[in-house]
Each structure stands twice: as C-alpha cells, then as structure tokens.
Amino acid sequence: MISLALFVLLGLALLVLLYLFARRGDSGVEGGAAALVDARQALTCLQTGLLPAELVDRVFNEDDWRFVRSKSGKRVQELFLRERRRIALSWVGQVRRQVLGLKQFHSGQARAYARLDIRTELALALSFASLLALCRVLEAVFYLHGPYAAPRVVGTAILVAGKVCIVSEQSLAFLEPGGAGEIPRQSPGGASAA
C-alpha cells in the first residue's frame, strides 16, 4: 500500500508541476539588461515608496487608532481597522515580492554558469523557500491579529524590509557591469580572470 501511495504521489506531483509549467507563460524570456532594469525599478519603488520611516510609522502608529476610537462610533472603528489591516498585509506582500524578486534574479543569472554547484543551488533553493514561507507566516499574523496586535512584529518587519532592500541593492551593485571594480569577471569559456 505504501509503494502504491508513493507511485501515485509521484504521478500526481508530475501533474501538479505540469500545471504550474503550463501556467507559467513566457515570463522567463528576459534579457540580462532587462532583468537588471526591472530589479533596479523594484528596488527604487521599495526605497522611495514603501520604506521611508515616516510612512511606515504613520501606517503602524497606534495614535490614529486611538484618535478614531475616542472620536467615532463602532462602524467607523471597524472600517478603520479593516483598512489598516489591508495596508499591513499589502506591505508584507511587498517584502515577500522582494525576496521573490531576489530569487528570480539569482536563478536568472546562475542558470548560465557552467560550474553551477548542485549543493549550493539546493541550499539556496531551500533558503528561498523557507524565507518565503516565513513571510507567509508574518502575513498570517497580520491577518489574524491585525496591524496593532503585535507592534514588535511590525518593528521587525520594518527591519526585514530594510534588509531585503539592502540585499537587492547589493545584488544589483555587484552584478551591474562596472558596478564593482574589484570583482573578477568571468570569460565566456568559464575561466576566471582577475
């Protein structure tokens, strides 16, 4: 019975991956320069539109909630909390997308290397997967407890977003041609030249 379940699971896993593969579309067809531009645009958007301290502080600060609670009725309070939770969820979603962007950027670059290391790639794939799962956990915390239920989580999420931002910036800086003079470049044949 166990072997039957194993074979059937393998068959079903193949069907699921085929579905994802068929659904993927042609988004993978991107040039190196285009990928760099996209990543740079995403980073700029995050840094200027999402992460400024005053904006984040405004969204998650409890002063607004205290004001609404003291001056308005129950319906307005509910509406306010609902809207703030939506904003918080959207904010964590942006963090997740940044991690996803980093993953796509790494895989898009790594696929062309002849000396790709299977263990390194597997470890990185697991790391990306666990990191994305952690982001989902954070989303669940916001969804279940609202934006004000765990202020420390919000604080840490801000740190994470900042970190992801730095990560993206580093990735872009050392991958951009001429962006890092000390980095050895690789010849088309695969040999490294200082």
Next chain:
Amino acid sequence: MLTLVLWWAGIVVESVIVARAMRNGVFRAYPVFCSYLSLVLFSSLSGYLLYVYRPSLYRPWYWTFEFTCVLVGYWVVLEIFEKGLARFPGARNLSRSGALIVFAVIVGYTTLQWVRERHSASLLTMVDVERNLRTAETVLLLGFLAIALYFAVPLGRNLKGIALGYGFYVAIEVIDHAARSYFGGSFHAAFSSVRAYSYLASLLIWAVALWACYPNPVSEGDHVPPIDYELLASKTRESLEAARTHLGKAGRR
C-alpha cells in the same frame, strides 16, 4: 467499440503530427521525439492489424513494443533536457547529475526487487518492471520541470508542448501501472478508457504545439555571465541568511 474508436482516433492524430513534422521542420529540430512518435504510429497500426486478424500474437507483440517505446521514451526525456537547457550550461550540468542519480536509484531498486522476489511466490511482473521504468521517467521529468521553473528557463512552443504532452502521458501511465500492480486486472479494465482518453489528450497537445516549427527563444543575457558563480552564490547566501535572521525573530515574537 469505444476502445476501437479511440484507437483509430489516436492513429489519425499520430499520422497528422508525423506528416506535419516532416513538412514543417519539426522532425529536423526534434528527431528523437518524432522518431518516437513514428514508432508509436507503427506500433498502433501493426497492433490493430494483429488484434483484428491474429489475436493470439497480440499479447507478446504488445509487451515487445511497450518496452521498446519506454526505452525510446528515455531518449525523448533526454532530448527535452538537452534542447531545453542547451543555452544554460549550469542548469544542464545540474540536470545531468540528477539524471544519473535517478537512473542509478531506479535500476538499483528494480534489481534489488528482482533479486529479493526471485525465489518467492510473487514474481516481478511486466507491469511492475514497466512501472519502475516509467517512474524513472517521471522523476526525470519532475527534475526537468523543477529546473525549468526555478531557473525560469524560456522554452519554445514546440518543446513546451512535447514536455507537457509527454509528462501528462507518463504521469497517467505511472498511476495506472502502480494501481494495476496493486489491484490487478480489475483496475486495468476500469481505468483503460481513462488511459486511452489521456493519451488522446497528449496527442492533441502535441498536434497543437507542433503544428508549426517554433525555435526556442533566446534572451540577451544568456550567454556571457558577468561575474564568477561562486561570488554570485556566496553573496546571495549571505543576504539570505541576514534576511532570514530578521524574519525568524519576527516569527518568534
């Protein structure tokens, strides 16, 4: 009656695909897959004639062609790997290592099973052997799809269609053979029409995907990696670790 209708429908679609492939350049682009389909077409036609005029010969003929098709099917999977990852040496080398491991595991498992059951009452049947061989194909295709999805490998319509159609066919075959091996002939009778329909679905996927020749897309950044792989991997790893530490703290609070 329905079985015969599906059989003939399959022969018609196979003939159309092979005829189109010879004219539109797909045969030159994917010779292994097109040879495989030609072999299947030949086996379908000859099988039908034997089934109608010499039924006693049908069973040995069926298993001979079935195993031949499974073995040629491996080449189809390898062709999918080679053509799909041709411009990505890193992903291709990774898949080769994975394919070798899979082959070793499946061959080892089947040999072990055969040695273990050689002296027992439950002999390893043809269905078991084919199930194991199909399982190896399934694992290889799983590997290919995982690599294609993870590395966002761009594939042309032809190759995508070949992988989709063949993957769908193999997935149904593995489930069918596993259940047949476990439940016996009664399941096969119940599942045979599902199997026939799914094969027809695969043929239709191929017919649509291979109607014209579409080369694999080329992206501008595929050929010359800008920096060392080790540096790319270590930088990504460092960044991930830092981000994970912060997220881990957030999750624990």
